[in-house]
Amino acid sequence: MAFTLPPLPYAPTALEPHIDAKTMEIHHGKHHNAYVANANKALEGTKFADMAPEEVIKQLNDVPADKRTAVRNNAGGHVNHSMFWQIMAPAGKGGGGAPSGDLAKAIDGAFGSFDKFKEQFAAAAAGRFGSGWAWLCVKGGKVEICSTPNQDNPLMGEAVAGCGGTPILGLDVWEHAYYLNYQNRRPDYVTAWWNVVNWAKVAELFAKAK
Numbered sequence: 001m002a003f004t005l006p007p008l009p010y011a012p013t014a015l016e017p018h019i020d021a022k023t024m025e026i027h028h029g030k031h032h033n034a035y036v037a038n039a040n041k042a043l044e045g046t047k048f049a050d051m052a053p054e055e056v057i058k059q060l061n062d063v064p065a066d067k068r069t070a071v072r073n074n075a076g077g078h079v080n081h082s083m084f085w086q087i088m089a090p091a092g093k094g095g096g097g098a099p100s101g102d103l104a105k106a107i108d109g110a111f112g113s114f115d116k117f118k119e120q121f122a123a124a125a126a127g128r129f130g131s132g133w134a135w136l137c138v139k140g141g142k143v144e145i146c147s148t149p150n151q152d153n154p155l156m157g158e159a160v161a162g163c164g165g166t167p168i169l170g171l172d173v174w175e176h177a178y179y180l181n182y183q184n185r186r187p188d189y190v191t192a193w194w195n196v197v198n199w200a201k202v203a204e205l206f207a208k209a210k
């Protein structure tokens with residue numbers, strides 16, 4: 001079964017004004033779609049073609065060497081974006097606010113407070129040079145912040161991605177994610193993005209990852 005582009009769980013306009021509809025349409029319909037198509041092309045005829053994309057990127061070292069970079073970039077891109085759409089929701093309708101319950105406790109325990117977590121996460125997003133992602137991961141039952149270049153994902157493991165763990169929140173800091181609306185102002189995009197984070201979904205991923 002080849003990978004397919006998952007539908008956006010809301011309309012492209014739904015995250016405005018924080019993320020504009022044009023960006024959402026191009027990001028989902030063109031960029032994510034290209035990752036899906038290129039991952040399928042790279043994996044065609046291999047045993048990985050029938051696996052879940054998360055499983056494929058955990059086993060990059062077993063992917064034939066001539067396909068490994070394409071799989072890393074494109075199956076990585078597919079996993080990353082599939083999560084990204086899910087952990088956002090329209091502001092005030094599932095998006096924004098603060099985490100609660102066990103996730104709030106884990107964040108407070110690891111970073112001191114939700115505000116301190118946001119500061120550190122924003123710093124990881126701003127400090128990622130060029131294209132990549134900022135992550136909140138579960139590792140050893142605790143939550144950690146890290147960032148990866150390109151379409152690397154912590155599931156690829158520390159040796160490949162530079163950090164490990166199970167991601168429960170990811171922020172795309174590629175220019176294609178924000179340039180139409182924010183141009184070079186990545187920190188403004190990050191500040192606005194908190195308004196559309198779907199903490200209920202992140203809590204669900206946290207419960208699974210623990």
Ligand code: MN
Pocket residue numbers: 027031081172174176177
């Ligand atoms: Mn992207």
